[in-house]
Amino acid sequence: MENPPVTESVDLERMQRRLDEIMSIGRTEDGGVTRLAYSKEESTAFDFVRSELDDSIEIRTDSLGNLYASPDLESAETTLVGSHLDSVYNGGRLDGALGVVVAMEAIDVLETGETSTAAPPTLAVFRGEESARFGCHTIGSRGALGMLTVEDFSRTDQNDVPLWLAMQRDGHQPSDLSEPMLDLSRIRRFYETHIEQGRVLVESGDDLGIVTSIRAxxxxxxxxxxxxxxxxxxxxxxxxxxxxxxxxxxxxxxxxxxxxxxxxxxxxxxxxxxxxxxxxxxxxxxxxxxxxxxxxxxxxxxxxxxxxxxxxxxxxxxxxxxxxxxxSDPVSLSESAIEELTGAASVTDAEYLQLPSGGGHDAMNFQQAGIPTGMLFVPSVRGISHSPKEETYPESIRSAAIATAQVLSTPDT
Ligand SMILES: [Zn+2]
Known part of the structure; x- marks a missing residue:
């Protein structure tokens, strides 16, 4: 049976409030945000996300500090959806945080609505995506997938603090990292929404992008x-x-x-x-x-x-x-995930376009681990990113949440 569209239930105001609250953690004088990998600010943003989750949601934190939240963390199958909460020095309010807020909204809408899901979705929020502090990227998602190396752990920040020590100071005890910490056999898809960080969508006038590949x-x-x-x-x-x-x-x-x-x-x-x-x-x-x-x-x-x-x-x-x-090798994202996102985007009022991603994301690690992965982009106003001036359009945020809720509710074909 076809599910009804989730268009009406998505709450743009709730998403804007959550973005504002995350923005207030690590806010800089000129209106940007500094929330570095394994900093106090990053941990506080994780605490905020936990505090926003409904009582019916089960929460788990792994030994690297990544957060997973789902109505059923033990289900036979799940679709992961999420992004990261750290930022570059004096970055913008949407890089990472938007993907987390969109995922939270999609899960909220599905939990409270009539729509049945193919498998209970899991919110996945990863630590340390940006290479700004330690010079290595996507620390949390690579750790979760068994892709972190010993060299990564000895990378230092500008105060000569190694990554392993920063993790320990933040209360994490990473262990056996050669194996994935996630049970990959349970994960049918990974989806991430992100700001484009380029000019393709603003120039084409589209509200939403469906990512085909990630440049490396x-x-x-x-x-x-x-x-x-x-x-x-x-x-x-x-x-x-x-x-x-x-x-x-x-x-x-x-x-x-x-x-x-x-x-x-x-x-x-x-x-x-x-x-x-x-x-x-x-x-x-x-x-x-x-x-x-x-x-x-x-x-x-x-x-x-x-x-x-x-x-x-x-x-x-x-x-x-x-x-x-x-x-690094470029990553082609899953044809089936691209198809599902394209179908979901057509449920929204948004004009959409397929495009490659210029930047790296947590999503590329999931695709490399063999999990069919899809990404949605919202436009970067004036192409600006990694800057306090980073912005997108409210309608694009809304469309991304609708499309995400829609793919989570689409039964397997
Ligand atoms: Zn990002």
């Missing part, structure tokens, strides 16, 4: 070495200027990636070591981030960039070395 980066730390010299005493023709060379290398990165449709390459930072106004700079370091949802085209851009690096450094008499720090 290859990342390097690049060092350019030339020679330090006096800026007044060294003729232009006798210099090995590492900073001027870096300028040329960085524009080469931009040029090579601009020749493609589906690869993006970025140098987001630069350090001129021991630089000064009266010196020719002898050593420069910068990071390089190349992403695509297709490995062959990403490989081609990577080769193209390094060919240009060789050409430029030969010409300029400087040397370049590069240390690879990440090589």
């Amino acid at each position: 980066p290859v990342r390097y730390n690049v060092t350019v070495e030339g020679a330090y010299d006096h800026s007044g005493a060294t003729p232009m023709g006798l210099r090995a200027d590492a900073l001027a060379a870096a300028g040329e290398l960085i524009t080469a990165v931009e040029r090579v990636a601009s020749d493609t449709d589906d690869v993006v390459a970025t140098v987001g930072d630069i350090t001129a070591r021991d630089g000064a106004i009266n010196k020719v700079c002898g050593e420069v370091a910068f990071p390089l981030d190349i992403r695509s949802d297709e490995v062959p085209s990403r490989d081609e851009v990577e080769r193209g960039i390094f060919d240009e690096f060789s050409r430029i450094t030969d010409k300029r008499d400087v040397s370049v070395s590069k240390a690879e720090i990440d090589r």
Whole structure:
């Protein structure tokens, strides 16, 4: 039997209130939020979510501090739905929190309504999704899925506190992490709603996005070495200027990636070591981030960039070395989950579009663990994210909650 649509029961005001309350935890002076992985603020946000759950909901916290809540935590099957509550430094109010609030709303609507669910849904809220504090991403979801490594635990924050110690200080005792902490055989799907963090939806004018794949980066730390010299005493023709060379290398990165449709390459930072106004700079370091949802085209851009690096450094008499720090595989999300979300989006009034995700999310780990996974995006107003100015449209929040409640109520076909 077909379930009635859940459109009427979704309560936008309740979602806005929950977003505001989460926003007030770790709020910064200029209207952003700092709620870092395994910080007091992140824990307080988890406490808030617990306090909002109905008495009929069973709650479990695993040894990493991830939260699971369901009408029946022991059911033979479940669909997980959720996101994260940590943020970058001075981030926005929607990254992570929106996915949690939308999931809570969908579960509330299904619990109190007439709609039957295919399997009792489980709210899943993960710790430490952002790499802002420890330099490693999706800590909670990778831990839950048995994907965390020993190296991850020894990563330190800017005060040299290692991840394992931050976890302990927050009251968690992670144990045997080589195995998933979740019983994967119970989980039929994972769904996550997130703010897009790009401009595709605002430019197309759609209210909702259905994510087809998640782009993955290859990342390097690049060092350019030339020679330090006096800026007044060294003729232009006798210099090995590492900073001027870096300028040329960085524009080469931009040029090579601009020749493609589906690869993006970025140098987001630069350090001129021991630089000064009266010196020719002898050593420069910068990071390089190349992403695509297709490995062959990403490989081609990577080769193209390094060919240009060789050409430029030969010409300029400087040397370049590069240390690879990440090589992740792009993830194609489940066809069946995409189909279910597309069907659910058509129940809402929203205009929707399929698109790839530029950023990484907890969802990619679930798909990699073999669980059919789907993601919904709401538009980023002016494309802004990881900023106090991050915003979306109320109607998109409402549509995301309706679509999420709808997929949770859709029986298996
Ligand atoms: Zn996020």
